[in-house]
Amino acid sequence: MPGRILIGVSGWRYPPWRGHFYPEGLVQARELEHAARAFPSLELNGSFYSLQRPSSYAMWAEQTPPGFVFAVKGSRYITHMLRLRNVRVALANFFASGLFALGDKLGPILWQFPPNLQYDPALFEAFFRLLPRTTLAAAELALERDGRLEGRDCLQVDRSRRLRHAIEVRHASFVTPDFIRQLRRHRIAWVVADTPRPWPLYEDVTSDFVYMRLHGATELYNSRYTTEELERWARLMAAWAAGGQPAHARLIAPGEPPSQRTRRDVFCYFDNTDKRHAPDNARELMAMLEGPAA
Numbered sequence: 001m002p003g004r005i006l007i008g009v010s011g012w013r014y015p016p017w018r019g020h021f022y023p024e025g026l027v028q029a030r031e032l033e034h035a036a037r038a039f040p041s042l043e044l045n046g047s048f049y050s051l052q053r054p055s056s057y058a059m060w061a062e063q064t065p066p067g068f069v070f071a072v073k074g075s076r077y078i079t080h081m082l083r084l085r086n087v088r089v090a091l092a093n094f095f096a097s098g099l100f101a102l103g104d105k106l107g108p109i110l111w112q113f114p115p116n117l118q119y120d121p122a123l124f125e126a127f128f129r130l131l132p133r134t135t136l137a138a139a140e141l142a143l144e145r146d147g148r149l150e151g152r153d154c155l156q157v158d159r160s161r162r163l164r165h166a167i168e169v170r171h172a173s174f175v176t177p178d179f180i181r182q183l184r185r186h187r188i189a190w191v192v193a194d195t196p197r198p199w200p201l202y203e204d205v206t207s208d209f210v211y212m213r214l215h216g217a218t219e220l221y222n223s224r225y226t227t228e229e230l231e232r233w234a235r236l237m238a239a240w241a242a243g244g245q246p247a248h249a250r251l252i253a254p255g256e257p258p259s260q261r262t263r264r265d266v267f268c269y270f271d272n273t274d275k276r277h278a279p280d281n282a283r284e285l286m287a288m289l290e291g292p293a294a
Contacts, residue, residue, distance in 0.1 A: 054098035054154035
């Protein structure tokens with residue numbers, strides 16, 4: 001039995017989508033509800049720019065159907081400003097800000113790093129060791145929040161759930177088997193990130209799930225994927241979900257295949273949003289994987 005393949009888009013509030021993906025006259029407050037009917041998962045990216053509020057997370061959970069999954073983008077204050085140094089309190093603030101209000105709709109947590117951040121094995125080792133792997137562990141860490149969360153924190157979890165983490169890097173120094181081994185030791189997913197810029201595009205599997213971000217193959221955040229490009233992604237995703245290693249995957253560590261599994265969950269988010277392509281491409285890829293060839 002293959003794992004789940006969850007395809008969606010990064011974010012959902014884009015004015016150019018109104019009258020295109022969103023029907024004419026749909027009020028902004030109902031856009032998430034509409035998107036959550038079209039896709040089984042969405043990437044929540046407002047959390048990257050600022051700490052959100054528990055009331056917002058609770059509202060987003062309420063507006064989405066049972067079984068829906070949010071991937072949550074980690075705070076850029078941790079990844080871009082502190083650059084992983086002295087991040088314990090910032091990480092506590094992030095988890096205290098309301099993620100637990102998503103309940104069983106809380107999916108993977110994405111940590112995206114800037115293009116000028118180079119690989120420092122010790123720095124990333126310390127960060128990986130700090131990342132909580134269950135919601136109970138995250139709630140314990142959240143107790144270390146600072147004063148800026150006073151009166152607007154959420155520290156209660158209904159039960160312990162596993163937390164999954166994924167890492168998106170954008171510097172060539174990460175293209176080393178040492179980093180792949182480090183990710184595998186910590187069971188953290190390497191993000192398969194497709195971009196036209198000289199950022200690493202590799203397809204190593206480093207955890208029991210795969211996380212993909214498709215930013216546009218020829219123009220960053222802008223270009224539309226062709227049917228042929230989507231067909232290749234569909235073949236890879238089907239192989240990953242079945243626990244396999246695609247024959248023609250682009251690998252950093254080709255001599256070190258991951259442990260074979262009977263199934264893997266695959267999360268895929270389109271981020272080619274500027275020209276309205278993301279929802280169209282996501283729906284086309286979903287149709288491919290639902291067909292007999294999948």
